[in-house]
Amino acid sequence: MQAFAELMYRLAFTSSRNAKLDLMAAYFTGAPDPDRGIALAAMTDGLNLRLPFRRLVAEMLEPHVDPVLFKLSRDYVGDTAETVSLLWPDRETDLPVPSLAEIHARLENLKPAEAGPQLAAWLDALDANGRWALLKLVTGALRVGVSARLAKTALAQGFGKDVADIEEIWHGLELPYTDLFGWLEGTAGRPDPGEVPVFRSVMLAHPLEDGELAGITPDEWVAEWKWDGIRVQLAGNSVELRLYSRTGDDISPAFPDIIDAFTGFHGVADGELLVMRGGEVAPFNDLQQRLNRKTVTASMLKKHPAHIRFYDLLFDRADDIRELPFPARRQRLEAFVDELRTPVASLSELFEFAGPDDLAVLRERARDANIEGLMLKRVTSPYLVGRPRGHWFKWKRAALTADCVMMYAQRGSGKRSSYYSDYTFGAWRTADDGRDELVPVGKAYSGFTDEELKRLDKFVRQNTTERFGPVRAVSPSLVLEVAFDAIQPSPRHKSGIAMRFPRIHRIRWDKPAAEADRLETLEALAAT
């Protein structure tokens, strides 16, 4: 438990992805079975522990801590579990520290009346970090900034495997992953994914670079829209069905409407998850309402109905067809979607085009809010794992831009912690008193070179008007030309709009702030 607690502690304060991977890889290669398997489940959201924490805490702490002192402490610390971990008395005993596996096994069959005393006994045996990790574990709220994908990448790194190989067997694995670690360490064979529909690593596209367009000829390439939803994989073996995200997270529980519609499906299909209303693709915002939910209400299903627009087939029943060229896979995909006859599924349309000029025209037409641009796929390509060069290209429509004024700057993290590198910018509007005021419309931390960052940092330091912790307000004097993919109405924001993927396009050192764009101009873009 101590090694796991130390890992959780370090992860909570580590922002760089590589440093996180190093910490996790060191843990997974060093920790014993079955502890590391439990830890892996805890990090990948595979543990379902939900003790009635509030009630237990009140019960357990009462004999130890004065209520006034508890309240003052809780107010200062800002988190109940952490407050308890810090207030719990250190015992002068040599109680053996419970292992993660012991804790998990005991929790599995704990009677409600035993929960309090058991938790107290563990807390007695642990130090402050151990207590924190235990309390976060039993309440199912570790939150140390690790995604399932990152944990799997750390496994791959630690044991010198390909992350795609781990993904392929992942959903067939069970706690405490002893088979997996055996295989990773070379003492056992590769686990068989068995009955569970397996996630297959997806094929990704490269952005089309200048000069590459000329090579996109109609005899060797096909074109389709690049939809503005999320990439999903539907995997079924006629008994079970799963909906996976691009990174292999099982998102089925949030999409019962999809699961119902495809009951009995046998195969693996690749497509875009969208919200579809009256035959029209709804804005990305609608889809966002459906994401990151463990459960979903009936009204949610009705208001934001999900839909998959398919563009590839990896397995036709049990046949692995990934080696086949695109047209052969497409033919089987069309047959599959045809057979379905459900409003929940559609095919991504393929375009005829005569040459590069045609494509440029098509791309310009992609002004529809739900289309991000074009996908260009080489007809002879098999379905390849990862991001192979020269097979699939994405050609996003030209970004929209606006001239905004820097309002706040925040210090970055990791390598950038000594730079003010995250910028909040605003657009002008007329205030109630008739004067112009800036209202924040977005935040960006990319799109500039290291040299430009140095100059921006200097600007922030020289033009600071107020400080709030790591944030500085700056005098409204620098115009940032911001590029973004779309603008959407957003009642949650003060400005009433939200930018999608904003980044700094150019720094307009030359432009007077008063000539930056007005909020009305941006609102008009939201309509298109």
Next chain:
Amino acid sequence: MTLDPASWLYPTPAGLYCEPGGFYIDPARPVDRAVITHGHADHARPGNAHVLATPETQSIMQVRYGDRAGGQLQAIEPGQIVSINGVDVSVAPAGHILGAAQVILDWKGYRAVVSGDYKRAADPTCAAFEVVKCDLFVTEATFGLPVFRHEDASGEARRLTGSLAASSRTHLLGVYGLGKCQRMISLVRAAGYERPIYLHGALQGLCDYYVSQGVNLGDLRPVAASGGDNLSGELVMCPPSAIADRWSRRLGDPVTAFASGWMRVRARARQRGTELPLVVSDHADWPELIQTIRDVEAGEIWVTHGREDALLHQISQMGLKGRALALVGFEDEGE
């Protein structure tokens, strides 16, 4: 015990004032006569006409302030008594930093002890805290909340040396220049770390002074001399402000560590943006505050600065008389 201590020792805008003695303890602005508990900048300020302090505190003030350390400097060591207008002043080690003293005031058979900053945990760089029984104990309360229980400092030092051993990145440790810096160096040395330690220029002077007082700090080198480029895998120390300063850019992508009692609370540690928070403090934690209040057996406890609500509540639960002085000018952020 008929004498009300508040009739002769009380807070003023310039600081805690002993009226019959005509002197201030750790005044916030220049005065004629000052008694200084220790060399931290919020306790020892420049420009007082007469200063009474331990020899170490005086030397530290001279290192920091040069000619402005004070008009006349008078030294006092544990065991000595200096009588100022009928008030007997003596000192006892506070265990906070080198030279830190509690100030003991004896007047008309009544004894008041002003602790300054103090801690009870072991520290190889200064004399250990001594319990002085008294009628009135004036305590700090920087960590006056029960959530503050500092970790064993040598264990925290091992976390740092362990991280150094496991990584090829530079480790940049932010420390307060007086006390924390030298204590952290001693701790990592005791943990078996023998490589050179690289110092930001601002830390050099006081380290030199500690070494001259017989505190062994091992091989210390200025960062400036190394050019900063080739310090991967090395331990570099700097004042906290320098971590986020342009100065630290020469170190590439360091693991930032910070040693302070505040690191106990995750939100505070995150605010610092530190990757390796170390819970090491030169102030008493909650159990030490309570233990000390018990040990000195005073009937009345005054709290100078810090988080006094919780401590005053605790003092009243212990059946003692407590009072918040709410003295201005003390910073708890520097810890």
